[in-house]
Amino acid sequence: MNDPILEMRGVSKTFFGIKALRAVDLTVYPGEIHALMGENGAGKSTLMKILSGAYRPDPGGEIRIEGRTVRIEGPLGGRAAGISIIYQELSLAPNLSVAENIYLGREISRSGLLARGAMREGVGPILKRLGADFLPSTLVAHLSMGQRQLVEIARALHVRSKILIMDEPTTSLSAAESERLFALIRQLRAEGLAIIYISHRMDEVYALGDRVTVLRDGRLVGSLDKPEIRADTIVRLMVGRDVSSFYKKDHDPEAGRGHPVLAAIDMADGGRVKGCSLIVHAGEVVGLAGLIGAGRTELAHLIIGASPKTSGRLELEGRPVEIRTPGEALEAGIAYLTEDRKALGLFLDMSCLDNINLAVLGRDAKLGWFLDRDKARERADRAFAGLSIRAANAGVSAGGLSGGNQQKVLLSRLLAIAPKVLILDEPTRGVDVGAKSEIYSIIDNLAKAGTAILVISSDLPEIIGICDRVVVMRSGHIAGEVRRGPHSPLAQEDIMGLATGMEHLDA
């Protein structure tokens, strides 16, 4: 093998006496896709920020690039050392053109005037090499998420980076866009770039990774070469224990034959949802699968009255209900867990206690107005114990918690109303493996207790693992339903077939 491009030896980072990274040794070779995995808080972002120059490592460690010891300092330090990072939240200016974004901070000027033409020409070859289907003069605001990612990559190539770090690059991409991105990443590998690929998703790591390094609690707990990359091995390294029963499903899958709790009939919003009907029975976990943009979240928003419907009606336990606002949905016993907990779910500056109690404050209030603080505290303590939320106490603000714990706080708020119907939109997005398995077990227990549950998820193994049957949406319509056979589990191929519209091809 050739010489390593990046060597980190004994790199540590301490924040206020807390070790976020402990003597990490990482070696990356050119022409390799190096997957970096670990639970949230395992130290991946800290490691990345050290390489970008945002954090300065503790003294004692060493970072070598192409054999030379370097000190990466300041926000431009990483770029100067040949390292580019593409963050989850892309750092492009949507009001500028592709060329201007690529040249951001290094604009070409002629006698003080911006040379737009030269900049457009300058980025042409790179865009062509990446197979871009847009022009250098296109405004970034007009690009899809996948195309924006391409601009980020182009920027990295334009400054001649030798190491490209990508942090969960597929989070906001559709399946097709992800595939294109993978092809591009492989092309860059062939061109000799070293790519550090951070991801939670096992299938991506399988598809791309030449090597996998797993971090846990700030330590590097293992590096696996291609032949050794197996899901159970990686998960065991990540959580430090065996997770044989990762997906938990103990509730009776035949309960679905019981009484229907939620029936949505012919729901439409005049745009993304075009006449969808579905039924969820008591004690049943129904998956709602589909590609990104199929209209799943929009359908959920219609059901809970978060957006106005142009047609359709709802029945709850056999009786028609009219729901115009999310507040009415909650009163009727329909709770919805949003897919975007930071923007649409949590109040990050408010305490966990307030976040948990928010939906039942009015019900608990004394004299209709005054907060019942004892009840609120009891409820929060119960939620902390019942869902094993890990925070110093219920008084800390929700924004300080990890993704998994934030999700559990939000879930507690919904559970406080003892919902008849629980709609979970991407319940484990951005949640670490440990919390994931806990959330699955919460879902399972709710189903056992008779709650009707609808799970929207883009994670197929998750849907197959926890659902009794799966309704699949495709471009605004219900494309079909996948049930398990008497002895066979839900088939991933059937779901993908319905989602992509290829179900007839293999029939």
Add this chain to the structure above:
Amino acid sequence: MPDNGAVEAKPASTTTNGAAAETRRQRMRMLISALGMLPVLLILCIGFNVLSEGRFFTGQNLGIVLQQAAVNTVLAAGMTFVILTGGIDLSVGSILAASAMAGLTLSKVPELGMLWLPAALLTGLVFGIVNGALIALLRLPPFIVTLGSLTAVRGLARLLGADTTVFNPSIPYAFIGNGSLTLIPGVASIPWLSVIALLVILVSWLVLRRTVLGVHIYAVGGNESAARLAGIKVWAVLIFVYGISGLFAGLGGAMQAARLYAANGLQLGQSYELDAITAVILGGTSFVGGIGSIWGTLVGALIIAVLSNGLILIGVSDIWQYVIKGLVIIGAVALDRYRLQGSART
């Protein structure tokens, strides 16, 4: 800052220590933001006392400071509600003037004179609710709506007195403007204006911290979309906060009318909104909403009153008072920025 995972990552024996340290840090941060500008207020008081050779800390002068702070405290209390939801109310000065004019005009009507006080409050409330309705139901930006009513209501205030000063030397309830509540006969008394201001602060605290509505106000300011999805009637919360701000402006108008026995639609309450906003921001309430306390607002209002009083006491010219107060506003916003950096918003 390390994320939570890093804290959890510690071995079991030190996890509790880490959590305790984190709690302590959070408490400390809360204490600092709760205390906020209180140390600044105390330093200003002591400083002015030294510079004025002991003339600041006299019973008479402190009474004047409290009286001068009263109307602004009431306006700033209403403004706190509004800014907590992430909004702004620029119209309070004009509403104050219109309410005072309405009150004074009614007070001269025989038989109905006693009703001038509720009339002033009602006038303020109605203008506030109109502001709130425009913002909540038509989804117009608060800055624009209240900038419009700043001008329009000012015009109405002038219209009410036919653009003259309305006098009523025998206005009922005049004691609230000039009388004092005797605490210990002959020793200690407190101006009624200040009593009212304190009551307003207490009621505001009760609503913000002890009622469901209070939590909803913080929730709307913290994350409006999430509040809507959580079933909170955002429109009702918005109408309430602008209504309260209008009501308190009406109360401020009544306080001014009782104090002066007169009101002028053109001059009364000019640029009072700026002092109210300054008090709220000095008090640590975040301009983007969701963070802040009514006690901070009280401290902020007192700082402004102490600054005005103290600068006069040590003989700083009127012109320099403007400069200094302006710099205080900018310093306050700089503090706001600094404070936000330490918050949980990520």
